[in-house]
Amino acid sequence: xxxxxxxxxxxxxxxxxxxxxxxxxxxxxxxxxxxxxxxxxxxxxxxxxxxxxxxxxxxxxxxxxxxxxxxxxxxxxxxxxxxxxxxxxxxxxxxxxxxxxxxxxxxxxxxxxxxxxxxxxxxxxxxxxxxxxxxxxxxxxxxxxxxxxxxxxxxxxxxxxxxxxxxxxxxxxxxxx
Numbered sequence: 001x002x003x004x005x006x007x008x009x010x011x012x013x014x015x016x017x018x019x020x021x022x023x024x025x026x027x028x029x030x031x032x033x034x035x036x037x038x039x040x041x042x043x044x045x046x047x048x049x050x051x052x053x054x055x056x057x058x059x060x061x062x063x064x065x066x067x068x069x070x071x072x073x074x075x076x077x078x079x080x081x082x083x084x085x086x087x088x089x090x091x092x093x094x095x096x097x098x099x100x101x102x103x104x105x106x107x108x109x110x111x112x113x114x115x116x117x118x119x120x121x122x123x124x125x126x127x128x129x130x131x132x133x134x135x136x137x138x139x140x141x142x143x144x145x146x147x148x149x150x151x152x153x154x155x156x157x158x159x160x161x162x163x164x165x166x167x168x169x170x171x172x173x174x175x176x177x
Contacts, residue, residue: 030056112169115162127170134163 030039037056043063045051070078119133146152
């Protein structure tokens, strides 16, 4: 007598077929005649029509190459539609990284950006520029050059920390890639 809910294979997966209980996932094929690639790129069939073609990336690029969204509209209607589209998406353009995120290309951390600012460099400066700036600034405020000057000693420590942060980040980048 077997109990319901228990398998008769005692938990040995090699005694049953792999993925045997899963159904096949439906895949939509490209709408281009003769193409058997996965069609996951929607493209409009015509202006002001909610119907879509579904192409593979290659055929979507071909289809969109000659597409004119404003086809059949006169200049005033096209400007009005463009203004309406921009008005609907204005919140997205305001939240773009270059608008609120500050300088840089997004690859540096906040600590790195502060360290670069401390050295007087741009956010996209390479590590050779970091070394050069660090050496020139450290020479000015080094405790051996300005003995007994507490401000210079604090400045030198800040420069050291900045350099260490940037060196560690550069080491991580080299290690990753």
